[in-house]
Amino acid sequence: MPFLNRHHGYELIEEANCVQEVYSKNRNEVEFTIIGYRRSLKTQFYNIFCFMLLGIPHLIFESFPKLKALRFSKCALETAEILLVIDNHGQPTLIEMETQSICLLLDLPTNVRYFNYRHTKFIWQPIQRRFVTVDELLSSSTLDELLENTYGLNESEYKIRYDIYGPNKIEVEIKSYWTLLVEEVLNLFYAFQAFSVILWLVDEYMLYAICIILLTIFSSITSLIQTRKQSEALHDLVESSKCHNVSVLRKSPKSKPDIIKIEPVDLVPGDLIVLPPANFILPCDVVLLTGQCIVNESVLTGESVPVTKTALHSGSELYDPETHKRHTLFAGTHMIQTRFYGGENVFARVVRTGFSTTKGSLVKSILFPTxxxxxxxxxxxxxxxxxxxxxxxxxxxxLYLYISRNADLKDIIVRTLDIVTIVVPPALPAAMTVGILYSQERLKKIGIFCISPPRINVCGRVKIACFDKTGTLTDDGLDMSYVIPSKDQQFLDPVTDVSTLDTNSEFVQAMATCHSLTTVDGVLCGDPLDMSVFDFTQWEMEEPGANENARYDMLAPTVVKPPKHSIEKITEPENFEVPFEIGIIRQFPFSSTLQCMSVIAKSLQKHHMVAYTKGAPEKIRGMCKPETLPHDYDVKLAEFTARGYRVIAVAYKNLSGKFSWKDAQKVKRDVIEQDLNFLGLLIMQNPLKVETAPVISTLRSANIRTVMITGDNILTAISVAYDCGMLRSHDDVFVLTASDDDVNTRFMLERTGLNRSTENVVINFDSRHHHIAVDGRTWSKLKYCYPEAVPDLLVKSTIFARFQPDQKAEVVTHLQELDYIVSMVGDGANDCGALKAAHVGVSLSPAEASVAAPFTSKIQNISCIVNLLLEGRCALVTSFAIFKYMALYSLIQFFTILILYRQHSLLGDYQFLFIDLIITTSLAVTIGRQGPPEKLCPQRPPSSLVAAKNVIPLLLQITACALFQLGAMYMLFQQSWFQPIPDDVTEPQIVSWENLVLFTVSCYQYIILASVYSKGMPYRERLRTNYLFVLSAVSLTVFVTWLLIYPCKKMAELMELIATTPDEEEKFMFRVHMLIFPTLHLLIAVSIEAFISDQQWLKRCIQCLKRKSKPKNKYKRLLQQRNTFPWLNTIST
Structure with missing residues (x-):
């Protein structure tokens, strides 16, 4: 088998001998870069250096793989021992090259060099001098090639493939506690903790050091248990969908291949497997070669409706799992039932195994989130x-202070290094995740699950919300309103009761047969549209032998027949031509690309077969004979779609009497779906979900733009947009269309919508009341002819209709390029690409996790997006608040220590413990408990921590803290009874007035700033709802006040404070007067947050000083420009 010249999903381009870029073929961007390295003298020097410095450089290099690569020498990839792989997000990984002995396969040497990156195997191809994925080693198969080999693999072929692809397993490693402990400890955070503890032990802060050690151990154990639980949960999720033995065909020297039982782990691509009759979990991705299967794919798409899979048709095109998903059974999905012929089995060919499967993609997306x-x-x-x-x-x-005092070298080193442990708080990374964890827990309680917690913060910055229509904005189910038959190129009167139509008419038979419904456990199930149409006919469906696993040896596996009362009307034998039973010979399932489905059916009373097709009216029109189409076809279609109806067109054609059952199984779809006779229209209503309009109104009030991206008709989408409030009654909508001329394409705008006055309108695309609607065909043509026009179109378009799944993803990606933070809500079926591409993708699904999106909502309506935005804003603001609090906590202690150093004093062990463990920890943890408010506000929370409008209030708070500490010291120095610590002391004096003043004032500052940064509205609930925080803050304030005013002797001794004596009234009054400082500080801190922080006047002043002339976001700049649209040829009003 020759090497592949085309590429599956990846296009690999070698830039230089030592660097190779791996390109994604679909997205046309670099997926990751491979750089070759080998060990050299530098490596030896590095090892010696690490040994001499007790492994400290190793810890630093382990945390930064790019630095770690510096110990190696760059070399050509063909001689590389180590590879540095950098993904498109800049995340580096160092990987060791491996060697494997493989049976000779044409160009492959015996010893193959390869590496595994994120569970994908890349093999060095010496002729092409590049790394290729294992899927590229063997030629891609056409549909005909997949159907040809009905004997399976022989042993030698199997051995080669097993060596290349490896075992078929999706393994989630559950690391031992020891391994986890080593990985946990060997990072810079714990190195910094160890450094701090050693420093405190040397400085004789024994109690504090021991407490930190115990807390670190407790934190590590908790982290290890949590990490292990997550691994076990994912491991159990993977294991739960495993099956037992699989029947496989093995080619043997005999004429007939052997059917053997093997473990699923031993399957390889190319294996031919026999599917059991029912209840089977697919161990890998397979393509169906014979028969039919009914599967539940909810674990992948979120769709709980069973899906019918049909056998692969012949053809010369290359097989692609996504394009041919109607013939592909995916790993992890539940196969409910198979349908097979007489004595034959249902065969399927393995196409992807292990982490290459769709299920493997789900697991990888969890293991390696974007x-x-x-x-x-x-x-x-x-x-x-x-x-x-x-x-x-x-x-x-x-350093200056202690050297000038001629202090011991030990004191100089200890005091100087101690500053680092104070200013850079070790608990900062953990504290920043508190808000996300609380939000994630609250979301889980209301049925919204997240596999990527950091994205919760992103929800707080969403600027545009995209929605699918059917099943998202509207109900899944469709209500049949009426049908409009066609005869002699004219539409007849609408029919609301099917019993008034002739049972023998092709229109009725088309509605009864053209579907993909099936019976599971005696219950009819399938696509909601198909269910609605079939129920309207009142016909019955039988699947012969359903109780015996649907074994059939007749021409028609599924039979439909009219209701009994319709049959009873036929009394005369000469009229007994009515097809009492119609067998469905073959199905061509619905294709989102073709926007239609077809069946081949046969009545036992007829000598020929009939093909029935139904689908989008625009598509069916092109498949029908012009002489069968009504003259007012387009007018009628526009009339119903503009009123919000879902319109489906139906057509048929009689097949030749010589057209046999075998012909039906082999015929290509495009042969069936041409030269059809038009039958009529199905008019269906897809009502809005009750929650849709209020949610759209809420988003509009919050200044969040809403758009619809749907596969439905453009006029239906516009009508739904008006109904739900995405478009308001006084808004004008202009439909963008492209001419059919591929050489000289013209683009036209035609006014439509509710506000269609007769007078001409001046189009102003800068107005919020003018919107563009565009369909998928026009979108593709515009991208091809005028790619530079896409941004202009995106900022003014509200409706994207008749969009295929890949086009939906394109819209989301292009919106992101305009600096929009994009959310996308869909049902997970045809929206997977868009949901995964969006910053915030939400799949409406009963499952807790799916491959469709980072968020999965059991709330089956779009109200989930409001909950997500509220929680996202709350989590983001909380993260900001905790970060600023932790930073100020460090700086407050920094000021305290520097002033005390200057006064020959220090904080005591218990004072440090009280500040770090009781005050700071309790307040930092409880700050995050505030939930979101009930309503979204129009302003989004800030996204930049270092923006001037955030930095200025923070600097003011820092300045206030320093000034109040200095002010308290100044007040102390003015007391007549105060005696400062002498300059000639050899050891720092902890028990002193300097210590008492700064310790108590700083404690108040910690509490004040925590309270200030716990402000509620508009992004969080009011502070009073956070009972734990209020209780903690009040309790701590009372306790600190007691320590300041009148501590008992034992408590004063424990906390190393000066006790209050009854006979020293002047000193007692000084303690009371000290309360002025926290009171004033509280007023000033609250004023800074209330009147300066997040205020529009501050933002405008900063913009004026910076002379900001234009917005930084691309979409805002586009909206400010005068849109002339030079590519537009015609505007019709």
Whole structure:
């Protein structure tokens, strides 16, 4: 078998000998870059260096793989021992090259060099001098090639494929606690903790160091248990969908192949398997070669409706699992039932195994989630660097201070290094996740599940909400309103009662047969549209032998027949031509690309077969003979779709009497779906869900733009948009269409919608009341002819109709390129691409996790998006608040320590413990307990931590903290009874007035700032609803006040404070007067947050100072421009 020249999903381009870029063929962008390295003298020097410095460089390099690669020398990929793989998000991974011995396969050497990256195997191809995926080693198969080999693989072929592809397993490793502990401990955070603890032990802060050690151990154990539980949960999810032995055909020297039983783990692509009659979990992705299958794919798509899979048809086109998904059974899905002929089995060929399957993609998306590029995380790193800069400044001051005092070298080193442990809080990363964890828990309680928690913060910045229509904005079910038959190129009167139509008419028979319904456990099930149409006919359906696993040896596997009262009307034998039973010979399932479905059926009373087709009226029109179409076809279609009806067109054609059952199984679809006779229209109503209009209104009030991306008719979509409030009654809609001329394509706008006055209208696309609607065909032509016009179109379009699944994903991607934060809500079936591409993709599904989207909602309506946005804003604001609080907590302690150093004093062990463990921890944890408000506000929360409008209030708070500490010290120095600590002391004096003043004032500051950053509205509930925080803050305030005013002797000794004595009234009054400082600080801190932070006047002042002339977001700049649309040829009003 030759090597593949085309590529499945990946296009690999080698830039240089040592670098190779792997391109995604579908998205035309770099997926990841491979760089080759090998060990050299640098590696030896690095090892010696690490040994001499007790492994510290190793810890640093382990945290930064790009730095780790510096110990190797760059080399050609063909000689590389180590590979640095950098994905398109900039995440680096170092991977060891491996060697495997494989049976000789044409161009492959015996020893093959390969590497595994995120459970995908890449093999070095020496002739092409590049790495290729294992799927590329063997030629891609056409449909005919897949159908040809009915004998399975022989042993040698199987062995080669097994060596290349490996075992068919999706393995989620459950690491031992020891391994997890080593990985947990060997990072910079724990190295910093160890450094801090050693420093405190040297400084004789024994109790504090021991408490931190115990807390670190407790935190590590908790983290290990949580990590292990998550791995076990995912492992159990994967294992739960495993099956037992599988029957496989093996080619043997005998004439007939052997059917053997093997473990699912031993399956390889190319294997021919025998599907059991019922209740089978697919172990891999297979393509159906014979028979039919009914499967439940809810684990992948979120759709709980059983899906009928049909056998693959012949053809010369290349097989693609996505294009031919109606013939593909995916790993992990539940096969409910198979239908097979006489003595024959139902065969399927394995096409993908292991992590290459769709189920493997789900697991990989959980194991390796797409990193969320929220500015907050990048800004937090900048701020930590800022804190480290402050720490360096403080260290320099300490160095100067202690050297000038001729202090011991040990004291100089300890005091200087201690500043770093104070300014850069080790608990900062953990504290920042508190808001997300609380939000995730609240979402789970209301039935919204998330496999990527960092995306919850992204929900807080959503700027545009995209929705599918059917099943999302509207109900899944369709109500048949009436049918409109056609005769002699004219539409007849609408019919609401099917019993008034002739049972023998082709129109009735088309409605009864053209569907993909099936019976499961005696219950008729299938697509809601098919169910509605079939119920309207009142016919009955039987699947012969359904109780015996649907075994059939007749020409018609499924039979439909009219109701008994219709048959009883036929009394005269000469009229007994009515087809009492019609057998459905073959189905061509609905295709979102073709926008139609077809069946071949035969009545036992007729000598020929009939093909019936139903689908989108625009598509059916092109398949019908022109002489069978009514003259007012387009007018009638526009009339009903503009009123919001779902319109389905129906057609048929008689097949030749020589057309046999075998011909029906082999005929190509395009042969059937041409030269049809038009029968009529089905007029269906797809009512809005009750929650849709209120949610759209809520989003509009919150200044969140809403758009619809649907596969339905454009006029139906516009009508639904008016009904749900996406378009208002006084809005004008202009439908963009493209001419049929592929050489000189013209683009035209035609006014439509509710507000269609007779006078001409001046189109103003800068107005919010003018919208564009575009269909998938026009979208493709515009992208091809005028790609530069796409951004202009996107910022003004509200309706995207007749869009195929890949086009939906394109819209989402292009919106993101315009700096929109995009949410997408869909039912998970045809929206998978768009849901995965969106920043916030929500699949309406009863499952807790699906491959469709990072969020899965059991709330089966779009109200889930409001809940997500509320929680996202709440989590984002909480993350900001906790970060600012933790930063200020560090700086408050930094000021306290520097002033105390200056006064020959320090904080005591219990004082540090009280601040770090009781005050800070309790407040930081309870800040995040505030839930979201009930309503969305029009303003979005800030996204940048280092923006001037956030930094200025923060700097003011920092300044206030420093000034109040200095003010308290100044007040102390003014007391006549105060005696400062002498300059000639050899050891720092903890029990002192300096210590008492700064300790108590700083404790108040921690509580004040936590309260200030716990403000509620508009993004969180009011502070009073956070009972735990209020209780903690009040309790701590009372306790600190007691420590300041009148602590008992034992408590004063424990906390190393100066006790109050009854005979020292002047000193007692000084303690009381000290309460002025926290009172004033509270007023000033609240004022800064209330009148400066997040205020529009501050934002305008900053913009004025920066002379900001245009918005930073692309879509805002486009909206400000005068849209002239030079590519537009005609505007019709």
């Amino acid at each position: 990193p969320v590029g929220l500015k907050f995380y990048k800004d937090s790193l900048k701020f930590v660097f800022f804190l480290f800069t402050i720490a360096v400044t403080g260290m320099a001051y300490c």
